[in-house]
Amino acid sequence: MKTAVKAKRKPSPKAKAKPKPKAKPKTGAHSKAKKPRAVRKTAAPKVAGAVKPKLKDVAKAKAKPKSKAKAKAKAKSESKISPLAPKTYAVLPPVGGVEIGTAEAGIKYKGRTDLLVVRMAEDTQVAGVFTTSKTASAPVEWCRSNLTEGGLGRMLVVNSGNSNAFTGKLGVATVKATASAAAQVGHCRQKDVFIASTGVIGQPMDPAPVVAGIDTALAAASPDNWENASRAIMTTDTYRKVATRKAMIGDQEVTINGIAKGSGMIAPDLATMLVFIFTDAAISSAVLQTLLLLGTRDSFNAITVDSDTSTSDSVLLFATGAAMQGATPISRAGDARLRDFRAQLDGLMMDLAHQVVRDGEGATKFIRVTVSGAASHQAAKRIAMSIANSPLVKTAIAGEDANWGRVVMAVGKSGEAADRDKLCIRMGGVDVAKNGMAVPGYDEAPVTAHMKGENVDIEVDVGVGKATATVFTCDLTYEYIRINADYRS
Numbered sequence: 001m002k003t004a005v006k007a008k009r010k011p012s013p014k015a016k017a018k019p020k021p022k023a024k025p026k027t028g029a030h031s032k033a034k035k036p037r038a039v040r041k042t043a044a045p046k047v048a049g050a051v052k053p054k055l056k057d058v059a060k061a062k063a064k065p066k067s068k069a070k071a072k073a074k075a076k077s078e079s080k081i082s083p084l085a086p087k088t089y090a091v092l093p094p095v096g097g098v099e100i101g102t103a104e105a106g107i108k109y110k111g112r113t114d115l116l117v118v119r120m121a122e123d124t125q126v127a128g129v130f131t132t133s134k135t136a137s138a139p140v141e142w143c144r145s146n147l148t149e150g151g152l153g154r155m156l157v158v159n160s161g162n163s164n165a166f167t168g169k170l171g172v173a174t175v176k177a178t179a180s181a182a183a184q185v186g187h188c189r190q191k192d193v194f195i196a197s198t199g200v201i202g203q204p205m206d207p208a209p210v211v212a213g214i215d216t217a218l219a220a221a222s223p224d225n226w227e228n229a230s231r232a233i234m235t236t237d238t239y240r241k242v243a244t245r246k247a248m249i250g251d252q253e254v255t256i257n258g259i260a261k262g263s264g265m266i267a268p269d270l271a272t273m274l275v276f277i278f279t280d281a282a283i284s285s286a287v288l289q290t291l292l293l294l295g296t297r298d299s300f301n302a303i304t305v306d307s308d309t310s311t312s313d314s315v316l317l318f319a320t321g322a323a324m325q326g327a328t329p330i331s332r333a334g335d336a337r338l339r340d341f342r343a344q345l346d347g348l349m350m351d352l353a354h355q356v357v358r359d360g361e362g363a364t365k366f367i368r369v370t371v372s373g374a375a376s377h378q379a380a381k382r383i384a385m386s387i388a389n390s391p392l393v394k395t396a397i398a399g400e401d402a403n404w405g406r407v408v409m410a411v412g413k414s415g416e417a418a419d420r421d422k423l424c425i426r427m428g429g430v431d432v433a434k435n436g437m438a439v440p441g442y443d444e445a446p447v448t449a450h451m452k453g454e455n456v457d458i459e460v461d462v463g464v465g466k467a468t469a470t471v472f473t474c475d476l477t478y479e480y481i482r483i484n485a486d487y488r489s
Contacts, residue, residue: 096322097121101217108161126153137165362479422463
C-alpha cells in the first residue's frame, strides 16, 4: 500500500508541471492545441477590433482638422461673392423721417450685425405684400394684421438667423414681446410696429436678445446708416442688395431707397426675401398698396431660384411725407402726378429683384425667360416659370450646354396651351427651333458662345395667342447643393 502510494505520488511533480502549459496559453503547445479554432475564428474580428481603435484614433485625429477644414470652407463660401454681383453699389442718401440702427444681437451669428431697427416719423404710411405660404411665419401674420387694423409705419424691427416660423405660441409671444419693446421706445402703438424675421425654420426664438438689441440699435441710429442696414438682414446672401431713385411728384423731388435680402428659397409668391422700401413722398397707404401690388407682379413675383416659396417673404413700403410737408397726401392711384414716381418705384423694385436672382445660391448665370404667343398673361407666366424652374434646363445652362430640347420639355409639362407645330425657340437671339422643329441648317456654335456668358436669354413663342410674360432665374450648380446641405451647421 505504501509502495502504491509512493508510486501515485511520483507523478505529482509532473502534475505540477502540467499547469505550466496552462499558465502559458498564449505561447505554449497546449495553447496552440487548445485554441487554434478560437484564434482562427476570431482572427478577423480581432484584427478588426485592433483596427477599430486605430480608426477611432484616426477619426479623433482627423476630427479637428476636418472641423477646421469645414470652418475654413464655410468661411470661404461666406466671403465668396457671387460672380453675378454688381461691380459697384448704390450709395443711398438719407430719407427724411427715417432713422436706422443696427446691432449684434447674437440671435444666430457671432461677430456680425443681425438686427435692424428703423424709426420713422409720425403719420408714416405703410403698405405690404407677403408670402402666400400656408405656413407663414408669426412676423408675417403680425404685419398682415397691422395693415388690416390701419397701423402706421412708426417702427420696423428685422432680425436674421431665425425666421420665427413654425414656432407655435412661442413664436407669437416673441413677436408680441418685440412689438411691445419697440412701441415703448418708439412712443407708438404696437400695431404701428412692423416685424420681419429670416433664417432657420422651426427653432423657437428667444425674444430677449431682440428686445435688448432694440435699445442698442437705436442708441446709434442715424439717417445714413443704409449700408449697415443692408448687411444686418443677410443670411446666405453673398452681397448686400441696395437701390435708390429720385422721382418728381409735381414740382417736388422725392427720394426712394430700398434694401433687400434673398439668395435661396426664392419663388413666387414671393420669395425668401425681405424687401424694405422707404420714400419721403406724401402718399396714402391705400395708394401705396396699389402701387406695390402692381410693381410686385413683374418684379418680386417674377423671379425664381429654386421654385421654393418661403414662410417669411415680406415686402414693405413706407412713406414718411417729409419731402412734401404741408402738402395733401396723394390719395388716388390714378393721380397724374404719380406717373414718374410709379416708374421710378417699379424700376427700383425690378433692380432689387434682379439682385436677388443674381445672388441665387451657387449661381453663375442670370437667365431671362420670355414667353409670347400665350392664351393669357397668366398662362405665359406659368409656361415661363415651368422653364425657369426646370432642373434640367437650369443644369444644362450651368454646363453651358445649348440643349434646347429641355426647353421643349418644360413648355409641354406646364399644362398650358401650346401649339406644338407652331412652337418657336430662340436662345441668345438665335432661332434654334421654328414651326415645331429644329431650324434647317441650325448652327449651335453662336448659341454655345452665348451660354458661356453671364447672361442667358431664352425666348419661346407657343403660337396660341398674344399674351407675353417674362421671368428671371439663375442656373443650378453643385454649389447650391453644398450651401443647402450645410445650411444649419
